[in-house]
Amino acid sequence: xxxxxxxxxxxxxxxxxxxxxxxxxxxxxxxxxxxxxxxxxxxxxxxxxxxxxxxxxxxxxxxxxxxxxxxxxxxxxxxxxxxxxxxxxxxxxxxxxxxxxxxxxxxxxxxxxxxxxxxxxxxxxxxxxxxxxxxxxxxxxxxxxxxxxxxxxxxxxxxxxxxxxxxxxxxxxxxxxxxxxx
Amino acid sequence: xxxxxxxxxxxxxxxxxxxxxxxxxxxxxxxxxxxxxxxxxxxxxxxxxxxxxxxxxxxxxxxxxxxxxxxxxxxxxxxxxxxxxxxxxxxxxxxxxxxxxxxxxxxxxxxxxxxxxxxxxxxxxxxxxxxxxxxxxxxxxxxxxxxxxxxxxxxxxxxxxxxxxxxxxxxxxxxxxxxxxxxxxxxxxxxxxxxxxxxxxxxxxxxxxxxxxx
Numbered sequence: 001x002x003x004x005x006x007x008x009x010x011x012x013x014x015x016x017x018x019x020x021x022x023x024x025x026x027x028x029x030x031x032x033x034x035x036x037x038x039x040x041x042x043x044x045x046x047x048x049x050x051x052x053x054x055x056x057x058x059x060x061x062x063x064x065x066x067x068x069x070x071x072x073x074x075x076x077x078x079x080x081x082x083x084x085x086x087x088x089x090x091x092x093x094x095x096x097x098x099x100x101x102x103x104x105x106x107x108x109x110x111x112x113x114x115x116x117x118x119x120x121x122x123x124x125x126x127x128x129x130x131x132x133x134x135x136x137x138x139x140x141x142x143x144x145x146x147x148x149x150x151x152x153x154x155x156x157x158x159x160x161x162x163x164x165x166x167x168x169x170x171x172x173x174x175x176x177x178x179x180x181x182x
Numbered sequence: 183x184x185x186x187x188x189x190x191x192x193x194x195x196x197x198x199x200x201x202x203x204x205x206x207x208x209x210x211x212x213x214x215x216x217x218x219x220x221x222x223x224x225x226x227x228x229x230x231x232x233x234x235x236x237x238x239x240x241x242x243x244x245x246x247x248x249x250x251x252x253x254x255x256x257x258x259x260x261x262x263x264x265x266x267x268x269x270x271x272x273x274x275x276x277x278x279x280x281x282x283x284x285x286x287x288x289x290x291x292x293x294x295x296x297x298x299x300x301x302x303x304x305x306x307x308x309x310x311x312x313x314x315x316x317x318x319x320x321x322x323x324x325x326x327x328x329x330x331x332x333x334x335x336x337x338x339x340x341x342x343x344x345x346x347x348x349x350x351x352x353x354x355x356x357x358x359x360x361x362x363x364x365x366x367x368x369x370x371x372x373x374x375x376x377x378x379x380x381x382x383x384x385x386x387x388x389x390x391x392x393x394x395x396x
Contacts, residue, residue, distance in 0.1 A: 010257050011243045013348070030247040033259040040269055 008034055074176045079104055079114070082170030088130040092117070095163065095174045102163055103128055103135075104172065107146060112172050114163035115149050121156040135160065183306040184260040191300060191314065192330050192339055193237060194357035197321035200224070200233035204313035204322055211301045211312045219265075219287060219298045220313050235322055237313065238263060238285045238298035239343075240353035246277035246286050246297070255295070261353045262302055266295040282345045282369070300354075323357075330357070342366040 010030045012021050029035050074096045085091060085106040095102045095114075104114040105128040115135065117125045124139035134152060135144040142154030149160035164176040202222055209218035223234040244263045247255035254270035255277060257263045266277070273293040277286040286297040301311035305324075309315075314324035323330055330339065339355035344366050358364050 009242075009259065009261060010247075013243050013245070013248055028253045030244060030255070030257050031259065032256045032264070035256060039267075 074174075076166070076173050076175050078171055079165075079174050080112075080172040085112075090128045090130075093174075096177070101125065102174070104163075104165075105130055105146065110167075112165050112167060113146060113149075114165055114174060115144070116161040116163070116177075119156060120151070120158040120160060121154070126160065184258070185262060185300070185302075185305045186308060187260070188326050189305070189308075189324060190327060190339075191237070191240075191311070191354040192323040192325075192357055193235070193239075193354055194321045194323060194334070194337065195232070195234040196337075196357070197319040198222075198233050198235055199319050199321075200231065201318060203316045203318060204235050207312040207316040208298075211304065213299070213301070213303045214296070215292075217289060217296055219296055221287075235313065235317075236283065236285060237311075237322065237354065238300065239283050239341075239350075239356075240300065242351045242353070245280045245282060245348075245350075246295075249276040249280040251276060258302070260306075262300050262305070263297070264299045264302065265297050268292075268294055271295055282343070282348070282350060336360050338364070340364060340367060344368040344370060346370040 008018055008029065008031055012018075012025060018025075026034075077095055079093045079095065079102075080091055085104070087106050087109055090103055090105045092101060092103055094100055101117040102114050103117045103126070104112060106112050107130060115126070119126050119137040119139065119142055121137065121140060121142050124137050126135040126137045126142070126144060128135050128146060130146060133146045135146055135149075136142070137144075137154065137156070140155045142156040143152040144150065144156065144160050145152050149162045151157060151159060162178040163174050164178055166173040166175050200222060204220050205218045205222055208214060208220040209216055219238075221236045223236055225232045225234060240257075240261055240263050242261070244255065244257055247257060247263065250266070251274060252266075252270045252272045254266040254272075255263065256267065271294050273288060273290070273295065275288050275295075277295055277297075278288050286295050288294075289296050301309075301313075305311055310324045311322075314320075314322045317323070320333075323333075327339070330337075334357060336359065337357040338360045340358050341352045341355045342365060343350045343352070343356075349366070356367065358367065
């Protein structure tokens with residue numbers, strides 16, 4: 001049983017309508033509009049344009065990478081006031097723009113670390129675990145080193161982007177991003 | 183682009199003077215690769231100067247495409263049956279043998295069946311086919327039905343042909359005398375009857391009232 005194709009203009013020799021015709025007539029139609037004919041040139045064009053798209057995509061990725069490496073000139077922002085955090089405490093803040101969530105942790109009385117909170121695996125927010133000296137991602141049990149941001153276990157393979165911090169008079173400022181992109 | 187529906191091809195063999203201009207012009211169509219796909223049939227030179235230009239009739243149920251084992255012969259949406267697709271044609275000659283009008287030709291050098299495609303590169307952009315544009319007697323006419331009705335008041339176009347048990351309707355029209363009124367040309371009757379020579383009665387029109395050219 002076939003459905004009527006509006007593009008079908010040729011009649012079968014027996015004169016019966018399309019729906020009474022055998023299935024092979026649908027697969028080998030005479031009418032050009034109902035045929036899926038691809039010429040060699042079309043196929044070559046498809047291959048060529050697809051390859052070109054890949055090349056353009058690669059060049060685009062390279063350009064993006066160059067852009068990332070350029071000094072961004074990020075603003076200096078105060079993220080924690082004096083004695084706001086006890087040792088082992090954390091604070092969530094947005095840096096350098098709203099929505100780019102970062103997490104600041106006081107690992108020692110004179111040492112702070114801050115990382116972008118997006119897990120480098122699938123962008124879940126990571127949770128600092130100072131008692132285990134790591135940051136943990138709850139989604140797929142990814143674990144990052146709290147001191148360096150390097151992945152320790154789980155699916156992530158890239159380190160967390162680390163924020164450059166400046167401490168003066170107990171106040172903590174974010175002044176830039178060391179690696180990666182928020 | 184498509185062939186405009188208002189324009190149709192009319193074949194009027196009675197006007198053919200056998201000048202071969204169409205044969206020459208056909209080979210100059212851009213898509214015909216320098217080969218002529220029209221043929222000028224000489225009927226019976228001993229008894230008549232009649233010649234008939236043979237162009238593809240562009241059947242509604244193209245026998246050439248029906249018999250093609252390689253699915254190479256295609257008909258465009260506007261009803262023009264194209265030459266065999268080069269990547270598919272296997273040069274088996276089925277279409278050459280099957281066509282009731284004897285249109286497809288095998289180009290043995292190129293292993294490709296080439297046939298009249300109504301100069302699709304020209305007609306699809308609104309131009310006349312090469313043959314119709316050069317025919318001095320307009321035995322090959324490309325234009326509207328109103329125009330040909332005005333120009334040839336004693337003729338009528340038909341596009342139904344009976345080949346034995348096979349009835350064929352075509353996109354190209356054949357001009358036949360208006361009287362006797364004729365709706366289909368029974369080609370097979372020519373073979374069933376005795377050769378015309380006894381009384382001069384046209385075997386093609388036998389059985390119709392009158393039986394003589396108007």
